[in-house]
Amino acid sequence: MAEKKLMKGNEAFATSAIHAGCRYYFGYPITPQNEVPEFMSRELAKAGGYFIQAESELGAINMAYGAAAAGGRVLLSTSSPGIALMQENLSLLSSVELPIVLVSVMRGGPGIGSIQPGQADYNQATKGGGNGDYHTIVFAPASIQEAVDMIYKGFDVADEYRNPVMVCADGMIGQMMEPVVLPPEKAPLAEEEIGNVKPWALTGHKEKRERNAINSVWLQQELLEEYIEQYWPKYVKAENELQDWEAINVENCETLFVAYGSVSRVVKEAMADLEKEGHNVGLIRLKTLWPFPHKAFELIGDNCKNVICCELSMGQMMKDVEAEVKGKYPVHLINRVGGMLLDPVEVVERTKKILEVK
Amino acid sequence: MAGKRIFIAGFGGQGVLLIGQMLSYAAMFEDKEVSWMPSYGPEMRGGTANCTVNISDQPIASPLVTKCDVLIAMNGPSLDKFEGMLEPGGDLFINSSIISQKATRDDVNVHYVDCQHLAEVEVGNGKTQNMVMLGAIINATKVVNIDTMQKVFEKVFTGKKAALIPKNMEALNVWKPSMDA
Numbered sequence: 001m002a003e004k005k006l007m008k009g010n011e012a013f014a015t016s017a018i019h020a021g022c023r024y025y026f027g028y029p030i031t032p033q034n035e036v037p038e039f040m041s042r043e044l045a046k047a048g049g050y051f052i053q054a055e056s057e058l059g060a061i062n063m064a065y066g067a068a069a070a071g072g073r074v075l076l077s078t079s080s081p082g083i084a085l086m087q088e089n090l091s092l093l094s095s096v097e098l099p100i101v102l103v104s105v106m107r108g109g110p111g112i113g114s115i116q117p118g119q120a121d122y123n124q125a126t127k128g129g130g131n132g133d134y135h136t137i138v139f140a141p142a143s144i145q146e147a148v149d150m151i152y153k154g155f156d157v158a159d160e161y162r163n164p165v166m167v168c169a170d171g172m173i174g175q176m177m178e179p180v181v182l183p184p185e186k187a188p189l190a191e192e193e194i195g196n197v198k199p200w201a202l203t204g205h206k207e208k209r210e211r212n213a214i215n216s217v218w219l220q221q222e223l224l225e226e227y228i229e230q231y232w233p234k235y236v237k238a239e240n241e242l243q244d245w246e247a248i249n250v251e252n253c254e255t256l257f258v259a260y261g262s263v264s265r266v267v268k269e270a271m272a273d274l275e276k277e278g279h280n281v282g283l284i285r286l287k288t289l290w291p292f293p294h295k296a297f298e299l300i301g302d303n304c305k306n307v308i309c310c311e312l313s314m315g316q317m318m319k320d321v322e323a324e325v326k327g328k329y330p331v332h333l334i335n336r337v338g339g340m341l342l343d344p345v346e347v348v349e350r351t352k353k354i355l356e357v358k
Numbered sequence: 359m360a361g362k363r364i365f366i367a368g369f370g371g372q373g374v375l376l377i378g379q380m381l382s383y384a385a386m387f388e389d390k391e392v393s394w395m396p397s398y399g400p401e402m403r404g405g406t407a408n409c410t411v412n413i414s415d416q417p418i419a420s421p422l423v424t425k426c427d428v429l430i431a432m433n434g435p436s437l438d439k440f441e442g443m444l445e446p447g448g449d450l451f452i453n454s455s456i457i458s459q460k461a462t463r464d465d466v467n468v469h470y471v472d473c474q475h476l477a478e479v480e481v482g483n484g485k486t487q488n489m490v491m492l493g494a495i496i497n498a499t500k501v502v503n504i505d506t507m508q509k510v511f512e513k514v515f516t517g518k519k520a521a522l523i524p525k526n527m528e529a530l531n532v533w534k535p536s537m538d539a
Contacts, residue, residue, distance in 0.1 A: 004386055006379070006382055006383050006386050006392075032398060115398070115399060115400075172395065172422070175396060175398050176393055176394060176395040176396075176421050177379065177382060177393070177394035177395075178392065178393050178418075178421075179392060265418070265419050265420045265421070266419070266420045266422070269420045341422060343420070343422060343424045344420055345424055
């Protein structure tokens with residue numbers, strides 16, 4: 001078995017990207033993800049890659065556009081307000097089908113907000129703020145190991161779907177240390193291979209093939225409609241194939257929790273306490289935020305009486321859960337916001353209050 | 359949960375985060391589940407620092423704690439602020455070199471550790487105060503095996519720094535349970 005290493009989340013994210021063959025990183029500092037650019041500035045060149053501190057988040061994602069267009073594997077990382085600044089270009093990257101992996105280490109919002117962990121960017125990640133018909137594929141890790149695995153796999157998913165992939169961690173997962181087993185190191189594509197594996201990449205035609213063009217503007221609307229209809233099936237495929245979740249006692253439980261990311265760990269501890277007091281609880285933990293794991297909700301059994309969403313937002317995920325259960329069960333919210341955190345004791349107390357009132 | 363929730367607090371620069379990291383490494387080498395979580399924020403040099411370490415045989419659910427089984431106060435304000443977090447029957451370590459007040463709890467095991475004196479006089483190196491405290495934690499609670507620390511130091515102190523290992527191992531063993539009396 002590969003060696004376990006004790007790593008800080010942010011450093012593990014960056015290492016995982018390098019192991020996945022990423023050789024381009026563009027970033028701009030923002031707490032709580034600063035260890036990612038710090039690590040990359042030190043380590044990426046040693047792996048033969050390129051680190052550039054951009055002048056802004058907008059600069060960083062535009063540099064990513066260039067590197068991805070040339071066929072490279074690119075990592076970006078930022079935190080909530082930084083994602084806001086990148087939204088225009090997530091639309092742009094999607095419109096020209098360029099793969100990148102973007103780590104969002106979420107903090108308290110809105111606005112510049114706080115620097116403590118948050119989840120109020122659920123809508124930002126899953127609904128997007130860019131214009132037009134596109135989706136960002138969004139993974140939500142609950143541990144450093146899972147984040148490492150999702151980033152590693154994320155590069156393959158991004159390449160397969162030719163689309164931006166976002167990994168939504170939060171300040172807790174970014175800042176904490178846990179033992180982690182790193183995935184094997186993959187070499188990046190050799191320059192002469194890029195044209196074969198990514199025939200759309202701008203590698204220079206050398207008069208041996210038609211020239212490639214990556215272009216986001218369509219002045220003839222008929223052609224744009226045709227183009228959108230041609231790439232849209234990949235989102236249908238993603239919805240079918242990428243949904244991912246963890247289910248605990250979903251079939252039998254009376255009280256079903258729904259959570260993701262670091263909050264799901266708090267919920268698991270609360271569940272253990274509730275079980276000791278005789279409550280029949282279950283959990284759906286979202287591992288993908290887009291596509292939303294609809295299939296998990298088909299597992300809910302006849303015992304279910306209440307669905308409780310635990311999240312660090314005013315109920316952004318809960319809206320998707322409500323849409324999913326279609327009024328079959330009452331849906332409740334246990335939340336903290338602004339960078340404040342839920343703890344297991346609070347989840348237990350608020351759960352009991354919800355179950356009593358009913 | 360079968361395990362220990364350890365909370366370490368003090369001034370920035372006292373090695374609070376390092377003590378936690380060393381414990382985490384040791385737990386990992388012993389194939390235990392472990393998480394280390396620092397406080398972070400608009401911190402400054404000389405400001406407060408704290409971290410939480412969870413060590414368990416089970417996967418760690420929440421890396422944050424509201425109650426702890428082991429509390430280490432490296433300075434007075436930390437003792438005042440966090441003493442109430444400790445579970446009855448838990449272990450409280452007080453850096454008595456700079457904390458003159460006594461514990462107010464009588465339902466916990468209190469260990470007064472004179473880190474500065476032990477480091478400067480017994481080890482002969484004032485920089486090892488945090489390792490003196492780490493040794494006290496390990497020797498009193500047995501949360502990890504003291505022998506594992508040799509392995510941890512070999513991992514952390516490499517190259518020229520390897521020469522520091524014997525002094526640090528010495529520092530781990532200067533506090534004795536008999537000093538609680």
